[in-house]
Amino acid sequence: MKFAVFGGTGLIGSQVVEQLNAAGHEAVSHSKSTGADLVEGTGVEEAMADADVVINLTNSPTFDDASLAFFRASMDNLLAAAQKAGVRHIVILSIVGVDQVPQLDYYRAKTLQENILESGPVPYSIVRATQFMEFMEATMSWTTEGDAVHLPSTPIQPIAAKDVAAAVVDVAVGAPLQGIRNVAGPDVYPLDELGRITLQARPDGRTVVNDEEAGLFAVVQGDVLTAGDDAHIAPTHYTDWLG
Template sequence: MKVGVIGGTGRIGSRLIAHLQAAGHQGVALVRSTGVDVATGEGLREGLEGCEVCVDVSTPPAYDESARGFQEQAMRNMVEAGRAAGVGHFVVLSIVGCDEVPQVPYYAAKAYQEQALADSGVPWSVLRATQFHEFIPEVMDWTTERGVVRLPPTPLQPVAVTDVVNLLVEVVLGPPTRDRAALAGPESFALDDLARHVLALHPDGRAVVTDENAGLFAAVPGRELTAPRGATIGPTTFDQWLRDSWPA
């Protein structure tokens, strides 16, 4: 099977292509370095030639209100180019709870992406994942000032990228579900406590202070970003990832 991967050189896309190739399939990275720009549509039709599946694991260039415009262009271009190329299955990697926190522009853009795909009339599948283990150190850096990490106690249920890719491969190689599946990690934590876990195992001189108003996740009021009912639960705990794989 030939699979076109929008965002195929990123954290998820590169691993997805490696897994597909190891299983005897062909994964093609559809990124600017290969002449494809999903935002403008340049090269996308040609890149999808011969692909049975198109999967989008790309990330908008910013987490602000501009993410919606990016997704509008990207989804329109993906569907139009895929139809023209004869793609039979369109897959999007999304975020658990994205439709429950419209006050966060990036999540609202992902919710739009999901719905645009569902409304497009093409055969589709969506895999929603919770926040990646690998994302937590980045979040800490965003809110670090003068040796202090300020984060809210927002509940998260992070999942390892490896577990995401393993399930995504199954979705990509399976038939279109016309549904949204969900994946989460095995444990739920407050975000500020996740930061404390990081620094307990990998101390760097920083301290963590709980701040209800700090950073992107301050806008999330409850447990919207934890596993919904029926979610698949990945096996890798956060502490296991910290011991074995961090920094990635």
Template sequence: MKIVVIGGTGVLGSKVVDKLRDHGDEAVPASPRTGINTLTGEGLADALTGADVVVDVSNSPSFDDDPAMEFFTKSTANLEAAAKAAGVRHYVAVSIVGADQLPESGYLRAKVAQEKLIQESDIPYSIVRATQFAEFTGAITASMTVGDEVRVPDALIQPIAVDNVAAEVARVAEGEPLDDIENIGGPEKISFEQMARAVLAREGEAKTVVVDPHAGYFGTPLSLNSLVTA
């Protein structure tokens, strides 16, 4: 089976490619690094020729509201058109658990717009929403650090290893289209306070963790279960 992985040279995409190849699939990594650009359409037609499945794990180079919306809507439209022309029979995309519950986040609004484009296309699809990557908990903690304090929201987080996300995306790509959204998360739901304390202990940092009801997730207010699976 030929499976083209958009974003296939990145952290998640490269693991998806490896897992598909381990299963005997013809997995093709596609990204600007390999001459394929979904935002401009460059190289898409050639890359998708003969493809059975396309997997989109690409990400916007900017997390700002307008650039993220432009990236996800324009690149998805280009990819859908190329996939339809190539006769691709399964369109798989990775999104974020709780994306549709946090409209104050411009980035998540862009992910929801991407999901909607995929759902409304004529191509059978599967959307895999994942919780936050365990490998990024350090960066998340750093984003909430002000001086010697880490100010965290009173909410839960469910970190999942990138390797586990890749395994599930590969499994879904090799199966029949879900025509639905699947949510996946890590093995444990923990508080942001627990996450931050674990990160600080791992890094040997002596900072104070403060649970702040006004703290958000990259500026977005959270409820207790905004970022975890049901």
């Protein structure tokens, strides 16, 4: 099968391309640097030539309300080009619980991306993943004050990027779901406890302070960012990943 992977040089995209090619498929990475600009719509149809499946892993450069315009333009252009090129399946990557956190502009933008795909003319699949293990360091840096990391106790179910990529590949090589597949890591932690585990394994002089009003995840209510019983559970544990 031939795959056109938009955003194929990123954390997930590069591994998706590698895994697909290793499995004997033909996966080609596309981005602005290769002449395919989803937001402007230039070079997109050409990038899809002869592709059986399109995987869209592009991401907004900002997490504010400008991300809404990014996903609206990129998805409109993607769907128009895919329909014209005769693409049989589009796959996007989203977030578990994304539609349950409307307080966050970026989550509303990702929900918009899902809605546009669902109402479009091309068969589709949505892979929703829990929070990436690779983003924990950045999450802590956002709320660091001096030698204290302020984190709420929001339940988080971290998943390794390699497991997310494998889930995207598994869905992309199959028939369109016409729906959502949730994927998650095997363990749930309060975010502040996850920070303590991280700094115990990789000490840098900081300590974690519980602060229910700190950072991006403070607005999250309950356990909406953790997976339900229908989720596919990935094999990598956070403590093993840290090692």
